[in-house]
Amino acid sequence: MLQLDMTGQKAPPPAGLLEGATLLLDFDGTMVELAPRPDAVLVDDRLRRLVTALGDRLDRRIAFISGRDAATLKALLGLDGIAIAGSHGLEILHASGKVDRPVRPASLDTAVKRMRAFADAHPGVLVEDKPLGAALHYRLAPQDEAASNRLAQQLAADTGLALQTGKKMVELRLGSGDKGMAVERLMADPGMVGTIPVFAGDDDTDEPGFLAARRLDGHGVLVGPERQSAARFRLPGVDAVRDWLESELAR
Structure with missing residues (x-):
């Protein structure tokens, strides 16, 4: 199994890396x-x-x-x-x-509905509805980071969708x-x-x-x-x- 590099400074990509x-x-x-x-x-x-x-x-x-x-x-x-x-x-x-x-699951529509209700109650939180996922963005509402993540965790448990974290956002999507x-x-x-x-x-x-x-x-x-x-x-x-x-x- 490949391991993450935990040592040293990473060099910039060398010249010619894109050859072939x-x-x-x-x-x-x-x-x-x-x-x-x-x-x-x-x-x-x-x-x-x-x-x-x-x-x-x-x-x-x-x-x-x-x-x-x-x-x-x-x-x-x-x-x-x-x-x-x-x-x-x-x-x-x-x-x-x-x-x-793949086909969009009905569980995603359920998650989007609950996300939008949450965003309506938390100004600055944005919902991004995608064909195969839905994300809560809290970059404009950093005070709601913990609440956004709690909601996403609950939705993942309720719907079986996969939880994916990112920069100032959390997403539910198909897990495959x-x-x-x-x-x-x-x-x-x-x-x-x-x-x-x-x-x-x-x-x-x-x-x-x-x-x-x-x-x-x-x-x-x-x-x-x-x-x-x-x-x-x-x-x-x-x-x-x-x-x-x-x-x-x-x-």
Whole structure:
């Protein structure tokens, strides 16, 4: 079993890491800065140009892996021909436009109804309803963190949905997916199989993706402050990730 790296400072990714690679990218906190509301993130022209150029350089071996649903992320990016693993890998939007997605369970509608009642009583708490999950965001109401987590724990117990924590949020979703599964599913694509996965992400939810990349003889790139992680390399933030990818394009 792979172990988390608990020692030493992680180096930045070396030059040439993308040679023969498939590039897998988390979105929030990795390619765009975190925002107070999920719908307030800024996708600028620099990012669109960068993703387009990387797709050309890597022969379309590029994909996003996100907790967001795939349709929402595609709309934010405004780009075609990019594969997206949404909802923590539970759905795959292929570059061709084909979508693989399980059926939404009725228990999720029950959870959303109770989350919305809670948010109505706690100003600043936001509910993000996704096809295969629902999240409570308390970035704008930090005083409600404990209550939000208690509600999510109760809902998980009542509905059988999986509990997933993140940065200033807590989510309920189908329990069969994580970003490790997303990495494995994407790397089984005929255009990506046999290449080296390089996955960049910033959150605890990205750790299964780092582990899956390592199992496939690839690499994880942690984005943000130094911490215990399965990633081999680290970059300090979103701007550093973009700078690194632009430097790889210039090689």
